[in-house]
Amino acid sequence: MTEPDKAFSVFIVIGEESGDQLGAGLVQALRERHGANVSFLGTAGSRMEAAGLTSLFPLEDVAVMGMTAVLGQLPTIVRRVYQTVDAVVNADPDVLVIIDSPDFTHSVAKRVRKRAPHIPIVDYVSPSVWAWRPGRARKMARYIDHLLAILPFEPGVHETLGGPPCSYVGHPLIERLAELRPAPGERTADAPSLLVLPGSRSSEVSRLLEPFGETVARVAAVHPGLEVMIPCVPHLAERIRAQTATWAVRPRIVLGEADKFAAFRKARAALAASGTVTLELAISGVPMAVAYKLDWFYRRVKDLHRFIPIASVTSMVLPNIILEDNVVPEFLDADVNADVLAPVVLDLLDGSEARARQLAAFSTLEARMLLDGGEKPRARAARIVSEVAGR
Template sequence: MPDETAANNSRRIFLIATEESGDRLGASLIKALRLRLDDAVRFEGVGGRAMAREGLVSLFPIEDLSIMGFAAIPKQLPAILRRIRETADAVIAAAPDMLVIIDSPDFTHRVARRVRARCPVLPIVDYVSPSVWAWRPGRAKAMRSYVDHVLALLPFEPEAYRRLGGPPCTYVGHPLIEQAGLLRPDAQELRRRDAAPPVLLVLPGSRRSEIRHHMPVFGEALRVLRQSIPEIDVILPTMPHLVDAITKAVAGWPLQPRIVVGEDDKRAAFRAARAALAKSGTVTLELALAGVPMIAAYKGGAVEAWIAQRVIRVPSVILANLVIGENVIPEFLQKNCVPDTLAAGLGEVLRDTPLRRRQIEAFARLDAIMATDNQPPSSRAADAALAVFRR
């Protein structure tokens, strides 16, 4: 589009992403926007390492906003509020053509509200919907006052926004769609899935608080499971900065898992795995796309559990269940996250049972459910964002 580029040679886009997942989305969006606008665009804002590799100089390190659970928020609140003010001031000073806020709604939406109050004409796009369909549904309608368009990762979200009276919402696709081919086994790996001893993935989470809460009960569940399935090949994928904590946590387990680090080794483990014990979250969708039957569990702190019990309004907290539209993955949350129940659930998905077969059949429908017309999600997101700008 050379004519448009020439006519708009001072275009500036401000992006805000404060978590690693949002940082990766932001980096892909920058690439896609640059392809469409050539060199006639400048990016400013807040981001992490991935966005920095695309040339964005972050206003501050996103690690400043690392928060572990509800209970940790009060101690960090003054610093968070200061960063919100600084970021809103930076947006106004930059005078961009568009603001894109990416996930982290407790931070980014507060910035967006301040910016809208001071600059009502600035287009604001929200990339990654807050979970209005799960809790605090009134947020959807409130967002109309400061968000012009929502770019959704999940296919059911546009309908949720219509139902709740929120701003316009477009399904652009989940980034996991692009990784599906890397998660699915070839013929040799498929044979390993059916061979003995079965490969069991254990995925306790990526935060230290999750490791602290999940590792003891997961280890005890394996102890119980070995009474009925003595030989199990356990693989535990993790990240470099968590290896020491994981190694210490598994020291007392009845069998020592193979700890693998990095995306390549993690994907190889997904391709070989017969089943998984996973912390509830995005990883359940990743496993489902890989065709790995699973059970999901979550055990949080007392404050977090008390809040969650009172605000969550969906029939399942398992992301894969919500996307499929059917509760095919058993969830063991809080008081139900105990060794005996976890072991029993794992026995069902490791063996050839109706539950295992039902999950495999449901997972096979995901490609159609999450289809993006063969376009990468970042490309769809860039096109939708530019459409808002042009309007």
């Protein structure tokens, strides 16, 4: 065991906004655990930089999704991978923590393992091996020493698939229930309010904003007093504001986490891209319809029947997977259009059976996600990172 007064060096690698949120929480929890003894290096977004970590490069250089977008940014991404590997090896930290964004972070981890095999590597957030490419789990065991899962079913999946040692550390959202749950009077039936969430990546917004706008027009024709709110990340705000200016209902663009959660507490229903936001909506008790459009490359792969999910997984929506019930309707590719989506959203705004079924299912979600002993997710993550590093 390392002497307790020796400096503890942690290198954290992220590749997008979701990793920045988790990384900032981990930095805070490690500081609470180790005090001034711990130091940090790595890649960072605004939250981690506010916590005192200076990024090796702007996160936007690697925060892309979809094969089309990746190909356009590929030379920069490759350069940043090798820059990050060099930085890790030169720093020789007590532990390397990679967070989410597996296309980028795992490229770094595999190369670090080859060049500096003595550095322990922790992966915070499992790739979706339960949805597709299950063979990745066994490959990860070669270069990941411990995996921190944020979804309760993932340790069992990795054990079945031969993945690395895996612990459920809890989803960070369960620390924020009070911010997501509406107070009396915040959410009312007489003022229909719809959240529209086209994604946090430029490629997602490009594919979803138009059909979502057409859906809003259909819904507004039935609900003339409809309020539409679009929470978005700052770098997409002006683009979304411009592209929605001609919608039948001009949406209110919501910036900042506090205002976003306030919008969640007010909203009666949501139309959302698939992703972590669906879990936020479920915890907040907002019934939703979920949509996703694959880019041309992944659509072609799917059409050739090479996109093969694990048979037991029948949904891409996180609440459905956790609840083991396809209670949230989901629509892919050709089904993402106003003809299909508008009737579903209208049902959710009204007092329908579909709305009631979602709300009943969401009421059981918290119990499935809470940690034993009341430990907070970031604290459990920090504890395991410290243990893997021998601290």
